[in-house]
Amino acid sequence: MNSLIISGGTPLVGEVKIAGAKNAALAIIAAALLTDAPVIIDNVPNISDVNVMLDIVKNLGVEADWCEKNTIRIHVPGDIGYQTPYELVKKLRASNLLLGPLLARQGRVEISLPGGCNIGSRPMDLHFKGLAGMGAEIELEHGVIKGKCDRLEGAKIYLDFPSVGATENIMMAAVLAKGQTVIENVAKEPEIVDLANFLNSMGAKVRGAGTDVIRIDGVERLRGGRYSVIPDRIEAGTFMVAAVATDGDLLIDGVITTHIEPLIAKLREAGAEIREEDEKVRVRRRSKLRPIDIKTLPYPGFPTDMQSQMMAMLTTVKGTSVIVENIFENRLQVADEFKRMGAKIKVEGRTAIIQGVEKLQGAKVKASDLRAGAALIIAGLMAEGETEICNTHYIERGYEGIYDKLNALGVKTAIKY
Numbered sequence: 001m002n003s004l005i006i007s008g009g010t011p012l013v014g015e016v017k018i019a020g021a022k023n024a025a026l027a028i029i030a031a032a033l034l035t036d037a038p039v040i041i042d043n044v045p046n047i048s049d050v051n052v053m054l055d056i057v058k059n060l061g062v063e064a065d066w067c068e069k070n071t072i073r074i075h076v077p078g079d080i081g082y083q084t085p086y087e088l089v090k091k092l093r094a095s096n097l098l099l100g101p102l103l104a105r106q107g108r109v110e111i112s113l114p115g116g117c118n119i120g121s122r123p124m125d126l127h128f129k130g131l132a133g134m135g136a137e138i139e140l141e142h143g144v145i146k147g148k149c150d151r152l153e154g155a156k157i158y159l160d161f162p163s164v165g166a167t168e169n170i171m172m173a174a175v176l177a178k179g180q181t182v183i184e185n186v187a188k189e190p191e192i193v194d195l196a197n198f199l200n201s202m203g204a205k206v207r208g209a210g211t212d213v214i215r216i217d218g219v220e221r222l223r224g225g226r227y228s229v230i231p232d233r234i235e236a237g238t239f240m241v242a243a244v245a246t247d248g249d250l251l252i253d254g255v256i257t258t259h260i261e262p263l264i265a266k267l268r269e270a271g272a273e274i275r276e277e278d279e280k281v282r283v284r285r286r287s288k289l290r291p292i293d294i295k296t297l298p299y300p301g302f303p304t305d306m307q308s309q310m311m312a313m314l315t316t317v318k319g320t321s322v323i324v325e326n327i328f329e330n331r332l333q334v335a336d337e338f339k340r341m342g343a344k345i346k347v348e349g350r351t352a353i354i355q356g357v358e359k360l361q362g363a364k365v366k367a368s369d370l371r372a373g374a375a376l377i378i379a380g381l382m383a384e385g386e387t388e389i390c391n392t393h394y395i396e397r398g399y400e401g402i403y404d405k406l407n408a409l410g411v412k413t414a415i416k417y
């Protein structure tokens with residue numbers, strides 16, 4: 001497995017362009033299976049998660065290819081398969097988003113329990129409950145989710161927790177169902193709204209995305225079309241934190257600031273200056289950084305996908321910062337890697353107590369998930385000397401052209417094979 005070598009001590013200075021949102025693009029690719037007509041999707045990030053998703057749908061018999069840089073074309077002219085192989089789905093958590101579309105389209109699905117990063121137990125009970133409420137029979141046999149149904153029927157579904165994936169799966173299943181589906185206590189993430197906008201652009205009737213209740217009136221069929229994915233708020237946030245952590249000065253192109261309000265608030269509280277300039281955001285320090293407390297929560301709370309990067313930044317902020325991780329129980333494990341670099345962090349259950357140190361030192365460390373990898377890049381940039389980050393495949397899951405972007409900002413990186 002490859003490692004990334006980073007020479008520390010360079011403030012990030014310059015301009016960086018943000019790619020399309022991974023988590024919106026993955027759901028939209030799955031949703032494109034709901035129509036027989038061709039669909040063109042623009043602003044798709046060219047990252048390994050998207051390429052694995054394309055391989056999975058191609059394996060089902062779907063035409064799915066890049067037609068330009070960041071543009072894909074998906075076409076499902078007729079019947080497709082309903083079984084997805086373990087070898088592919090083990091690489092990608094979001095492969096579970098095929099459940100709703102395959103049930104709606106084919107009336108049948110067999111998909112191995114999805115893989116992905118080791119960030120927590122990640123059950124799928126809410127996906128199953130919602131789909132079963134609409135008439136699907138779902139069971140788990142030898143690690144394979146098996147589902148079948150006649151035409152799904154609209155239903156009233158309450159989610160015990162506002163799960164992003166469950167909201168998306170139920171939404172996608174409901175657009176072709178008979179009658180109205182009402183989903184309560186849904187996730188409100190911007191990627192949910194993007195998926196709803198995409199579905200509506202194809203003729204679906206989805207209302208309320210971005211609020212607690214989504215209402216979907218099922219239609220007979222969807223048409224094709226062309227749609228552009230929203231910018232990736234987590235990639236943007238990662239560069240924002242990196243700019244502040246390295247005492248740099250970055251102009252970030254492609255940020256919808258309303259999508260990252262909790263991050264902006266926390267960075268400002270820590271001493272950052274964040275200014276909007278012509279649809280770009282300029283980020284640098286305003287003052288010496290101060291310790292802060294963070295609690296991760298479903299949107300519009302502070303995103304779990306930005307927690308590790310903030311922890312990296314806080315390792316050298318004088319005083320005591322506290323992070324509570326409420327979404328994924330294993331996401332504080334990155335603290336052990338920061339400790340190899342000289343950080344002082346105590347983890348108790350879901351809480352990390354960070355005592356700021358003067359400096360981090362470069363070390364050999366290991367990414368255990370995508371955002372931990374991104375956070376270790378930030379720590380490597382902050383540290384004295386060289387940092388070697390093992391398991392770069394995690395980073396490549398979600399950051400398009402990350403090494404080139406860093407190099408363009410003056411950072412020396414190398415890949416060790």
Ligand SMILES: CC(=O)N[C@H]1[C@@H](OP(=O)(O)OP(=O)(O)OC[C@H]2O[C@@H](n3ccc(=O)[nH]c3=O)[C@H](O)[C@@H]2O)O[C@H](CO)[C@@H](O)[C@@H]1O
Nearest residue numbers: 023094122123124125126127161163164165166304305327
């Ligand atoms: C591809 C994608 O969009 N990934 C994002 C999505 O993941 P994902 O859709 O998997 O995250 P969920 O919102 O479903 O999970 C949130 C919490 O709900 C729990 N849960 C979820 C489903 C279920 O059936 N039962 C259950 O208990 C999970 O264990 C977790 O504690 O949202 C997460 C939370 O914002 C992000 O970190 C991921 O980047």
Ligand SMILES: C=C(OP(=O)(O)O)C(=O)O
Nearest residue numbers: 093094116117305370371
């Ligand atoms: C956890 C993430 O993604 P996934 O849900 O695809 O594992 C992430 O993007 O940080």
